[in-house]
Every structure is written in structure tokens, then in C-alpha cells.
Amino acid sequence: ASVLGARAAVIGGCGSTSxxxxxxxYNIPVAGTMAHAWVQSYPTELEAFEKWAEVxxxxxxxxxxxxxxxxxxxxxxxxVFKELRAKGHKKFGIRIDSGDIAKLSRKARKMMDDAGFPEATITASNALNENVIHSLLQEGAPLDSFGVGEQLITSSSSPVLSGVFKLAALKIGDGEWQPKIKLSNSKEKVTLPGEKKAYRLYHKGTKNAFADVIALADEELPEEFTGINMDPMMTETEADLKDFDAVLLTQVVVGPKAKSIETDTFKIQKHMYEKLAELPEETQRLLNPDRYxxxxxxxxxxxxxxMIKDHKLK
Known part of the structure; x- marks a missing residue:
């Protein structure tokens, strides 16, 4: 889980892994710094730093x-930075792992700048999550990177990811696909029957997406139609959809076989950023985002x- 979790974190935007x-x-750059135990294992902090810089x-x-x-x-x-610079080395920095990181990083930044090391970076760590990072940046903390661990790939708020297989269609012999449905008293658990495809709708002439549409596999989208909101919690159950460009979302399975997929982690990350940039900004807020x-x-x-009605009549 940790190995695949690190890969998923990079696809989601991280730049390296420890x-x-x-x-x-997965051909991901390795990153990390010393442990506190490293520093404590030497007679002085300076000696610990010097030994690390040798390696x-x-x-x-x-x-x-x-x-x-x-x-x-x-x-x-x-x-140590002065010793490294004298030997021709140019890449160095510090990590802060406790205390008031915003205040400490501002003072550390000034100390390093005054000493002639504006290029020295500052990394923050210590139980970081998206809200803490957002707060630090809002405060103007001069941080260059963040070391994020347990709150990224360990879900403390929802430790179980529920994945359930449901049959949407059944093909008997060489015949046509027969749509199937799973019913429930809960609207969100009623499945969508039949073979389907999905489109992303963009405001005409732009790459600004505003909705996705699920259609039957054998139908084409008209230039204008009424979309039925599949979110049972929304009060606006329908929407007039027009003046759009529709793009068929990538098919992962065609017929009985899965298509070949990109395996390069950073190419997947690049695709993620491109697709994310197409979505409305209000859907990307950390707090109270709009529903897409x-x-x-x-x-x-x-x-x-x-199919719901036919089942009730039986």
C-alpha cells in the first residue's frame, strides 16, 4: 500500500518520494532528509551536519x-553552506519539523539571506495536510517545499474505500446486450442500466468544462437537450444543455479487452494537471467546493x- 500510495501521491501532484x-x-525521484536520531548520534549538531554534507x-x-x-x-x-560553496557546491537547504513553522521560516529565511544564501531552500514537515499548507502559504511563510506523510496516503477520516461491482448489462451468446439494474430504497444506490459512454461538455470554443454527461453507448448527443441531474441531493433535477462542445471521455475497456494505458508516472501527472485546469475553479476549493x-x-x-417501473409491476 505504501509503494502504490507513493505513486498515487506523485500522480496527484507530489514531485518525489522518500x-x-x-x-x-516507478522512476520517481527520491527525496528526504536526515532523522533527528542522526543529529543526536554525533557529539555536536555541527559535526552531524558536516558528516551529512560529505555524503x-x-x-x-x-x-x-x-x-x-x-x-x-x-x-x-x-x-556548512559556506564550506559547501567553497568547494563548488550550490544546492542546499534546511528542513523545519516542529514549532511555529511560519514564524521560524520567516526568521530563518532572513538569517540565510543576510548570510548570502538566498538560494538555500526551506522545507516544512510535521503532520502537514492541505489545510495546514494552505494556511502557511496564506501567512506568507517563505517555504519552498513540503514533506507530507501520514495525512496524505493514510485516510484518517474515511479509512475504508467502498468499491462494489454491479452488473450493468449481460450479453447472451452472440445476441445484443441486455440492460440490467440494481434497485434500492436509497436513490444513490440504484444503478444505471445498459452499455454506456461518457462525455465532457465544454463552453463552446473553449477548454472550460462545465458538466459531464452519461449516455447510452448507441446514442449521439444532440446539439441541445435536457440533462437529468444524477445527483439525488440536488434540487435542480434538470438542466437545459446547449452551446457546448462535447468530447467523448477516454474508453478504458473496448470490447473484451482493456486498452493499453500510460505507465509513466509523471506523464500521468501532467495529464492530471491538464484535466484539472479544465474544471471550474469553484469546484476546486478546499472548503465548501461546488459540486461538478x-x-x-x-x-x-x-x-x-x-426498468424500475417494470420491476414494481412484477
Whole structure:
């Protein structure tokens, strides 16, 4: 789970991983810094930093909060930066893993700038999540990167991902697909019958998406139609859909076989960013985002309603 979780995190936007096996399997850059135990295992913090810089002279990221960030960690880091620069090395930085990260990072930034190291980076860690990171950036914390761990690939709020298989259509011999439906007293658990395809709708002439539409596999979208909102919690159950460009979403399974898919992690990440940029900004808010609407075509909605009715008449 940790290996695949690291890959998923990179697809979602992260740039590297500290999971060495995941890095090797999926060609992801390895990143990370020393542990506090490394610093504690040497007689002095400065010696610990110097030994680390011997091993990683071209990427010395020093953990500065083992004892005291501002009176010990950063001053010792600056001494090592001077030694590295004298030897021709240019890539180094610090990591802060505790305390008031916004305040400490501002003071550390000034100390390193005053010492002539504006290129030295600052990484923050310590139980970070999207809300903490957003708050730090809103405060103007001069942070270059974030080390995010357990709150990224371990779901504390919803530790079980419920995935359920339901049959949508059945093909008998060489005959046609027979639509199937699963009924429930809960509207959101009633399945969509039949073989289907999905479209993304864009405002005409743009790459700005405003809705997705699920249609039956053998129907084509008209230039204008009434979409049936498939979200049972929405009060607006229908919408007039017009003035759009429709793009058929990528088919993953064609006939009995799955299509070949991209396996390069960073190409998948690039595709993710491109698709995310097409969605409305209001649907991407961390707090209280708007719902991105998904509609059914009238033909699909009618088929679902007919199958529900036919079952009740039996």
C-alpha cells in the first residue's frame, strides 16, 4: 500500500518520494532528509551536519530543529553552506519539523539571506495536510517545499474505500446486450442500466468544462437537450444543455479487452494537471467546493425509470 500510495501521491501532484522501492519501481525521484536520531548520534549538531554534507554534497538538506532552530540549527547550517560553496557546491537547504513553522521560516529565511544564501531552500514537515499548507502559504511563510506523510496516503477520516461491482448489462451468446439494474430504497444506490459512454461538455470554443454527461453507448448527443441531474441531493433535477462542445471521455475497456494505458508516472501527472485546469475553479476549493454536475441523457434516464417501473409491476 505504501509503494502504490507513493505513486498515487506523485500522480496527484507530489514531485518525489522518500519510499525507495516506489522510486525504483516507478522512476520517481527520491527525496528526504536526515532523522533527528542522526543529529543526536554525533557529539555536536555541527559535526552531524558536516558528516551529512560529505555524503550528500550536492543536495544537503539539513534538519535544523533537533535542539533550537534559530540559535543553533540555522547558524550551524550556514557554516556548512559556506564550506559547501567553497568547494563548488550550490544546492542546499534546511528542513523545519516542529514549532511555529511560519514564524521560524520567516526568521530563518532572513538569517540565510543576510548570510548570502538566498538560494538555500526551506522545507516544512510535521503532520502537514492541505489545510495546514494552505494556511502557511496564506501567512506568507517563505517555504519552498513540503514533506507530507501520514495525512496524505493514510485516510484518517474515511479509512475504508467502498468499491462494489454491479452488473450493468449481460450479453447472451452472440445476441445484443441486455440492460440490467440494481434497485434500492436509497436513490444513490440504484444503478444505471445498459452499455454506456461518457462525455465532457465544454463552453463552446473553449477548454472550460462545465458538466459531464452519461449516455447510452448507441446514442449521439444532440446539439441541445435536457440533462437529468444524477445527483439525488440536488434540487435542480434538470438542466437545459446547449452551446457546448462535447468530447467523448477516454474508453478504458473496448470490447473484451482493456486498452493499453500510460505507465509513466509523471506523464500521468501532467495529464492530471491538464484535466484539472479544465474544471471550474469553484469546484476546486478546499472548503465548501461546488459540486461538478453529472447529467444523464433523457434516453438513459427513461431506460432507468422504465426498468424500475417494470420491476414494481412484477
Amino acid at each position: 519510499n525507495v522501492l516506489s522510486a525504483a519501481k 550528500y554534497p550536492d543536495n544537503a538538506l539539513l534538519l535544523v530543529d533537533t535542539y533550537d532552530v534559530l540559535t543553533s540549527g540555522v547558524p550551524n547550517a550556514i557554516k 454536475p453529472v447529467y444523464l441523457t433523457p434516453a438513459l434516464a427513461d431506460l432507468q425509470a422504465k
